[in-house]
Amino acid sequence: MSSNDKLEELAHSNYWDDRYNAPGEDSYEWFKSYDQIRGLIEKHIPDQTSAIINLGCGNSLMSPKMYEAGYKNIDNIDFSTVVIQKMSEKFPEQTWKVGDIRATGYPNDHFDVAIDKGTLDAMLSGSLWDPPDHVKERTVAYIDEVQRILKPTGKFLYITYRQPHFIRPIVKRDQVWTLDIETLSDGQGVFEYFAYILTPIKDTTEE
Secondary structure (H helix, E strand, O other), X not given: OOHHHHHHHOOOHHHHHHHHHOOOOOOOOOOOOHHHHHHHHHHHOOOOOOOEEEEOOOOOOHHHHHHHHOOOOEEEEEOOHHHHHHHHHHOOOOEEXXXXXXXXXXXXXXXXXXXXXXXXXHHOOOOOXXXXXXXXXXXXXXXXXXXXXXXXXXXXXXXXXXXXXXXXHHHOOXXXXXXXXXXXXOOOOOOOEEEEEEEEOOOHHHO
């Protein structure tokens, strides 16, 4: 199996069901733990009553730790039935839903904040200079869905290691939302991560 085939596996639920069923797979943090991005979260989500969706939650402890920190209104969604069952049993005080992040089933304008920590990355395979059509189709569908479920005053936080010249064309939507990029680094010459902050452009015609 080629490395690209292995990357493509990440976009399918059966891969994750097998992984989450594996012994010892209790929790795993992609890229950054909550403690490492707590400052980012508090900066961009100052209101702890905000309605938040964690897209592709997996078995990350980010949502449980956010809950402990005071963010009580978090919905978690993942297409792995296995991980949602396990996380709902471990953390019953939170909301856990099996679903496709490209068609979440939530109403329009429902959330104040959407968070993605490595989920979009699992949808990417092939050359990022010129992504295959199937990659373009699922990433477009995903970004469209995030835009749909966010309130007009909402915000999308996406955390990844991927460079802006690859990600900007995927997430940017002219006339829809603004894009700001923050570099996440420990300041010790370690591998850099990025936070892409997308905020819907206010419709001034309604004023």
